[in-house]
Amino acid sequence: MLSSSRRAVFFFCSVLVLFCSAGFSQPSKPLTLEAIFVSKELQPRTLSEVQWLPDGSAFTYLKSGDLYKQEIAGGKETLLLSQANWSAPMNGATISFDKYQWSGSGKHLLIASNERKIWRHSTEAQYYIYDFSTKKLRSLSGIAGMQRNAKFSPDGGKVGFVRHNNIFVMDLAGGLETQITFDGSDDLINGRFDWVYEEEFGLADGWRWSPDSKRIAYWRLDQTQERPFPLEDMGPLYPSVFWLKYPKAGEKNALVQVHVYDLDSRKTQGWTLAKRRTFTFRACNGRRIRPCFPFNV
Numbered sequence: 001m002l003s004s005s006r007r008a009v010f011f012f013c014s015v016l017v018l019f020c021s022a023g024f025s026q027p028s029k030p031l032t033l034e035a036i037f038v039s040k041e042l043q044p045r046t047l048s049e050v051q052w053l054p055d056g057s058a059f060t061y062l063k064s065g066d067l068y069k070q071e072i073a074g075g076k077e078t079l080l081l082s083q084a085n086w087s088a089p090m091n092g093a094t095i096s097f098d099k100y101q102w103s104g105s106g107k108h109l110l111i112a113s114n115e116r117k118i119w120r121h122s123t124e125a126q127y128y129i130y131d132f133s134t135k136k137l138r139s140l141s142g143i144a145g146m147q148r149n150a151k152f153s154p155d156g157g158k159v160g161f162v163r164h165n166n167i168f169v170m171d172l173a174g175g176l177e178t179q180i181t182f183d184g185s186d187d188l189i190n191g192r193f194d195w196v197y198e199e200e201f202g203l204a205d206g207w208r209w210s211p212d213s214k215r216i217a218y219w220r221l222d223q224t225q226e227r228p229f230p231l232e233d234m235g236p237l238y239p240s241v242f243w244l245k246y247p248k249a250g251e252k253n254a255l256v257q258v259h260v261y262d263l264d265s266r267k268t269q270g271w272t273l274a275k276r277r278t279f280t281f282r283a284c285n286g287r288r289i290r291p292c293f294p295f296n297v
Contacts, residue, residue, distance in 0.1 A: 019161065049099055054106040062097055067109075080132065081109075086137055095137075100127060100181065103156035107132055108172060110140070110152060110159060119195060122204040124148040129172065140170055141177055149192055149205045153213035161218060164190040167207060167218055169263065179269075180216065180261045187245075189221040194254055195244060197221075215262050218269070222255040 035041055047061040060073045060080065066079040086095045097114035102108075109132070112125035127140035127150050140159060141147065141237075150161035159170045167182030170177050181190040191207040198204050207218035230244035232239055247253045259270040 019263045054102055054104055065097055067097060101152060103152045104154060105156045110150060119198050121198050121202055153209050154211055155213040165189045167191040191218045194221050194223060196247060214264060215260055217260045218256040220259055225252045226254060
């Protein structure tokens with residue numbers, strides 16, 4: 001006759017054997033390297049891009065590529081936008097919800113689609129505007145192509161963005177696109193930072209709206225004096241070379257200026273940072289703020 005303690009141990013071992021037998025039995029579908037590393041079938045379902053609505057009544061998030069709203073008061077979940085119901089207005093291509101921004105009024109949504117990573121922090125995408133009052137989707141710009149560093153003005157009436165190293169502003173009410181810089185090139189950069197600033201300081205977005213939405217402050221970098229450095233892509237069958245402006249230690253960096261553009265007067269005021277002087281900057285990138293640090297420019 002088994003004692004009660006021995007019966008308990010025997011029962012626990014029996015349950016453990018049954019559990020292990022079920023857990024390590026042969027799966028109905030073989031596990032492949034493609035399933036592990038290529039497909040997303042083994043990835044857990046997660047929520048991404050969680051943001052508060054401007055009025056604080058709910059928060060929104062992306063789930064399985066669609067935009068949902070979760071109310072705070074009752075906890076009700078509502079599907080706001082489904083990417084399956086949309087196609088690009090200009091060419092009918094599929095739109096993906098990679099990232100999004102709410103306007104300050106909550107009436108418009110800025111959607112980043114087909115986002116492509118450039119360097120460690122920078123990305124570019126095709127941007128669209130969704131109007132909740134008309135329930136219509138339209139391209140941010142009438143010019144096809146990718147944009148970067150797009151964001152609403154504080155009053156929600158405009159969207160600024162960078163394309164081909166120049167800054168543009170789209171007026172949402174009239175649909176008028178205004179170009180505010182014209183000298184952007186491979187050597188002259190407006191509204192973003194070069195590889196060194198991005199890699200060393202984590203800075204990729206180089207422009208900001210003023211609180212009253214009437215002006216834009218932006219960084220302008222002149223890489224003319226920087227020497228190009230070859231980067232080899234050894235991935236394909238025939239390797240290729242990409243030339244990147246890269247200042248090695250002791251070599252000349254890009255010349256940096258801060259400009260402010262007034263949308264009413266359409267005039268730009270600029271400041272050139274003096275040489276051989278020490279300035280203190282607070283390096284900011286999105287929500288991450290780093291301590292101030294002094295360096296020479």
